[in-house]
Amino acid sequence: MNFKLQIPNEKTYNWNRWIFILFTTFIVFVNCVPYVKKMRKDNLVRVAVVCGVDRVNISGIKDKKLYKNYRISLDNAFPMYFSSNKGVVVVNERKYRGNLEIRKTGERLWVINILNIEDYLKGVVPCEIGKVSKNLVEVAKAQAVAARTYACAHLNQYQNLGFDLYATIQDQVYKGIGCENELTNRAIEKTKGLILAYKNRPIEAKYHSTCGGKTADFNDAWSGNPPPYLKSVNCSYCQNSPHYKWQKVLSKSEFFPEFRSRLKKIGVKIPDDELIRSLKLIKNKRSKRVIKLIITTGNNEYTVSGYNIRTVFGDNKDSGGLLKSNFISIKTKGDKIIIEGKGWGHGVGMCQFGAIEMARKGKNYKRILYHYYSGTKIKKIR
């Protein structure tokens, strides 16, 4: 049989190969592009460290003059600005980096600490993750990236009040220089400027103490459009947390009056003559969280959903009056109501006890973050 040997013509390009190379280069390039966000000049954040008071004591420099423990009341002229003395300003004996703005809003004083985001994190990370040992530096890095991301995503959040973040659990706990430590400062420096991004925007980096074996879906705690990276994932790392499993036992005579009054607070009014016959818990199949509570009386049915579930089962003995979590089941035994629960906090995003254990097992901060915020990318702000 005759056949002609095909020799590739040198002048003919192998287009498939070139397309492959170009495509790969493009992908690598896209992944290396740092996230560019319009941060303010010097990457400043504005944190409300004192809110709604009628007097405050400040140490710092104003109009080139050093003031020590200067008492400011509503009678002064506002806004007032203090810059740092050797890098430090003092508000009611608590030391902060950066500068201060004192505003009068609603006939009350607000003290706003204005500082570089990296300095802000130094006073946040140790408060949020607690004391960590040298071998757990990766968890401090993970917390630093999560906290930096949270701050970036909430710039201008309270624009009408003139600041970005509260210094409390409402945003992130920030206590200034006094709570800083060397290890967390190093973790912040090692991750300088890094945030978690989804579609090139900083994510809603939610985190909580202990998930109890599975993190929660966004809608288990809040309503609205759920970000794709805040969905329930398994967590086999937080079993050593003191909040992993818990129980709350109440007598029926203790439970029901409190339950009714808390229902009233969230707008569910059950008349006193209607006897509560059953409580039905509807759970999210994936995260096992209670997403709806159906209360049946002789005549009616009432529903409670979302965060309110933690409110109606919580009491004054719980922190903030909230039940530890909505990862619960309820049973009765004689005169007792027994709430069996797992985890502490809303359960969404990074489980801090889980993250600590991951670091202990040798996982680096990227592995930790990608586990809890699936589909996100670490990028650099500038």
Ligand SMILES: [Zn+2]
């Ligand atoms: Zn966990």
